[in-house]
Amino acid sequence: MASSSEGTGIDETSVSGIDGASGTLTYRGYRIEEVVRRLPYESVVGLLLTGEVPGAPAEAETRHELATRRRVPPTTERLLRALPPSTPVVDGMRTLLGAMPDLGGPDPPSRAQFLDLIARAPVVVARLHRRARRRPAVPPAADLGFAASYLAMLQGDVPTLERARALERYLVLLADHGISASTFALRVVLSTRSDLASAVAAALGALKGPLHGGAPSEVLDLLDEVGSPDRADAGVRSVLERGDRLFGFGHPVYRVEDPRATLLRGFAREVAAPDRFELAERVEVAALRALRERRPGRPLHTNVDYYGAVLLEAVGIPRELFTPTFAVARMPGWAAHAREVVELRRLVRPPERYVGPAPRPLPPGPERTA
């Protein structure tokens, strides 16, 4: 039987570029090292969506637009109350963002819908989190920047400048990364001319998978298990000897260290408690050595999850919110990919190959007649 096939087999993007050999990541052509040093999160939103670096007036406008959109529609409030408080936050995000009526609709997604999505995601996370802990919701503060406002809604008070800045850098570094599995799910859904709510729900469903964004807090479990810097080598060995994976190492694309990992190491150093950071560094060294010894031909590197986890812990994000916070960070990237795929105007599909049995008769049996 001939194979059936449609789609080009290659999906194209101009939102972010990854060069795995040299360890380069660019947003719209701008290297991530320069972007994170120079642009606030709100400007990164504008850059990803439009391809242009916003000037001061555009940056102020995006900041204002995002700040005033920090609220959820009444439907969301009702659904939130109907969800079991034990709902995992990333599942609650999928249900609530997916069911926002004003993120649906028959027309291609608009800039207003993209900004609503980006501004509401942290509100939804904070509401779900505080509900699960049976604490009252913290109303969003329009006078705070994106990252500070997220922390304030989670924690109930205005964070230090240092913590807000550290979280902002994390959000900038995680805002896009080529056509990852979640972004690809979003692109497939939108390529049928479905709507933004459906596409983001699909992306969240992929992001939560442990092979994608679903397991970043396991890095902290590793640090906890090792316990103290002098136990680094022994702790790492015992994890490997019982056949477990070392979380936070290795990447399917980068052949050198992920540039985000390099940057996050520095940012985590600035904000983490010194003994926690020392433990992380010692475990990292021990892990890289052990992995090199076990697979000399295929060196693994520290990935974005490793110091990402150390940084998120240091700014006070609880572990069960690591994946949801990754999702919050990625919303501008998803919005940019949504805009891009709608402009492509063709179904995103890989070639497929049928590998089952050749046509054959059914086993003998009765006919069914009406």
Add this chain to the structure above:
Amino acid sequence: MASSSEGTGIDETSVSGIDGASGTLTYRGYRIEEVVRRLPYESVVGLLLTGEVPGAPAEAETRHELATRRRVPPTTERLLRALPPSTPVVDGMRTLLGAMPDLGGPDPPSRAQFLDLIARAPVVVARLHRRARRRPAVPPAADLGFAASYLAMLQGDVPTLERARALERYLVLLADHGISASTFALRVVLSTRSDLASAVAAALGALKGPLHGGAPSEVLDLLDEVGSPDRADAGVRSVLERGDRLFGFGHPVYRVEDPRATLLRGFAREVAAPDRFELAERVEVAALRALRERRPGRPLHTNVDYYGAVLLEAVGIPRELFTPTFAVARMPGWAAHAREVVELRRLVRPPERYVGPAPRPLPPGPERTA
């Protein structure tokens, strides 16, 4: 900048095979013509899930299992009440099926979860539909077959044998079709080791897109506009002359008539009102002639939507439920693909190509320091 790429670029399946050149569709190697004549829907569920044609005991067991699973969990009841009654049914399906706690979970999806998904989908559609029309829910009847039970829950009384059989044939014919966009979205999500609920939510988000399953009732709009058989040529011409598409014709894979279209024409003839069927036939002939005249080099054929719409109308399914009924039909296919992709144990991703600007410096501006 080098392109980044992962994934094989080809996705493989053994669930159903399509040969577009000869117009062949097989489920697990069995031609659809034979499957629809010989197997009840419940056996098709078993065939797709396992690859084996169920014998009489297995068929009876699947029938019993599906019949006893026609209920939704309490969480779903609460969410249903929180959804606006105006929610489009396919969106409601995505929200409610996606949030079913027992379809989630960290383990690979089980046979029990697949059967729950398949059995609950029609319950969810019927509940959403009757709620939108402010009519009381009809409790599921365990003594009816799958198709008859679906019609009874929608319409409030037991359907005729003829209608139930016609709908059953539609459900069988739509139960799988290679790696369509919705099935692909499901496979991408599950390949991250996410859960069945997330994957089905993604698939529903793709299915509703007008380029995929979102527009089948437009066929009836065409018939209504033409109005009577003697106006077929004039009506078709006027649609084309104002630049509109003729829904129900053309397919990206089949170069001859889709075998499902051939079968559905015969089944629709048995169940539709004779004058409605005559109108459909005359409009079909006029449309095929007009399309051939306009594009002699690329003949279009009647597709599955055309007589699918005539059949669904004839069995009393309202137009706004055509896409949800397609989704109900496709659940066993999605379940089979879910099982297949979990067994693959690798990320499903196409190669990607970065097509944006080469690395460049940011425009001059201030550094941000904490």
